[in-house]
Amino acid sequence: MSVFVSGATGYIAQHIVQQLLEQNYKVIGSARSQTKCDNLIKNFENNPNLSMVVVSDISRLDAFNETFQKYGGDIRIVLHTASPFHFDVTDVEKELLIPACNGTLGILESIKKYAPDKVERVVITSSFGAIIDFTKLNDKTFTFNETLWNPDTWESCQSNPVSGYCASKKFAEQAAWKFWEQNKDFVxxxxxTVNPVNVFGPQVFDSDIKRTMNCSCEVINSILTAGPEVPVNPNSKNQFIDVRDIAKAHLQAFQKENTIGKRLILSCGDFNDQDILNVLNTDFPSLRTKVPVGSPDSGILGTHTGAIVDCSKTKEILGFEFIDFKKTVNDTVEQILRVRREL
Known part of the structure; x- marks a missing residue:
């Protein structure tokens, strides 16, 4: 029995692969090039339980056909993490919406065509972006939960890349639920689905520490590298979750029966840039002259300054405690500084 992980070289996906291998699953991962495939296998020290396939363009609806034609008889679990996540785009529809939707529909169609009786569980990496309503973020009387959907339309979300990304996750996830409902007699x-908020935490491999980090970890990295005189952004409020908890949730999403048909919202609460600075200045003495002090009392950790993200049902289903803000920031920063030899 094998677990197929699409987009296996991604930030979240590498943690998923690591945890799968630690639990002795056989893993087949996909990446966009042979070089990426080879690098991941090398990073996991040629683990015999890991193999890789090239899926170069998930915007093609037949992108996963070859993989499931070849390995469909062995794949029992599909974890679909592959989806574009970047904001440097000029065409939201072409670069975000279509790849996200086609990638999801394509992999489900490939399962239906080549492994309808073999694949037992499918977990889609969605996002809180599929739920978010930007007009409600500062409304203290409003609560986000797993029943809600981002109100953006295909047209309105193309106004900017952030809205486009969030809506791409909505449309892709809705496509998955619709497919499942319409094809229950055939698959x-x-x-x-797993719907995380802003993701922090270390990379699986030190080699992924770059000058500019992946979108979520760049929030921390940009503060580390901006210098001590940069003013603190007073409007930086966001929600966080640790990447290791997201990976754990993916595994439990197919290992548990009570996750079937569920959207799992993962959030550990509010934070702002000041909360990051407070951790840096307290726990990393070497940074005290390199990052701003800001106004330590203006942190929002542990408070609700706007709409509530209710993930109580997810916590009840998963049954484990999420990694707290201090640890996720510390582990992220420690790795960056160690690799850059600044500890």
Missing amino acids: NFKLA
Whole structure:
């Protein structure tokens, strides 16, 4: 039995692959090039339980056909993490919406065509972006939960890349739920989605520490590299979750029966840039002259300064405690500084 992980070289996906291998699953991962495939295998020290395939363009609806034609008889679990996540785009529809939707529909169609009776569980990496309503973020009387959907339309979300990314996750996830409902008589698998907020935490491999980090970790990295005189952004409020918890949730999403048909919202609460600075200045003495002090009392950790993100049902289903803000920031920063030899 194998677990297929699409987009296996991604930030979240590498943690998923690591945890799968630690639990002795056989893993087949996909990446966009042979070089990326080879690098991941090398990073995991040629683990015999890991193999890779090239899927170069997920915007093609037949992108996963070859993989499931070849390995469909062995794949029992599909974790679909592959989706564009960047904001440097000029065409939201072409670069975000279409790849996200086609990638999701394409992999489900490939399962239906080549492994309808073999694949037992499918987990889609969605996002809180599929739920978010930007007009409600500062409304203290409003609560986001797993029943809600981002109100943007295909047209309105193309006003900017952030809205485009969030809506791409909505449309792709909705496509998955619709497919599952319409094809229950033709496929054997059960579906769940994982919907995390802003993701922090270390990379699986030190080699992924770059001058500019992946979108979420760049929030921390940009503060580390901006210098001590940069003013603190007073409007930097966001929600956080640790990448290791997201990976753990993906595994439990197919290992548990009570996750079937569920959207799992992962959030550990509010933070702002000042909260990051407070951790840096307290726990990393070497940074005290290199990052701003800001106004230590203006942190929002542990408070609700706007709409609430209710993930109580997800916590009840998963049954484990999420990694707290201090640890996720410390582990992220420690790795960056160690690799850059600044500790």
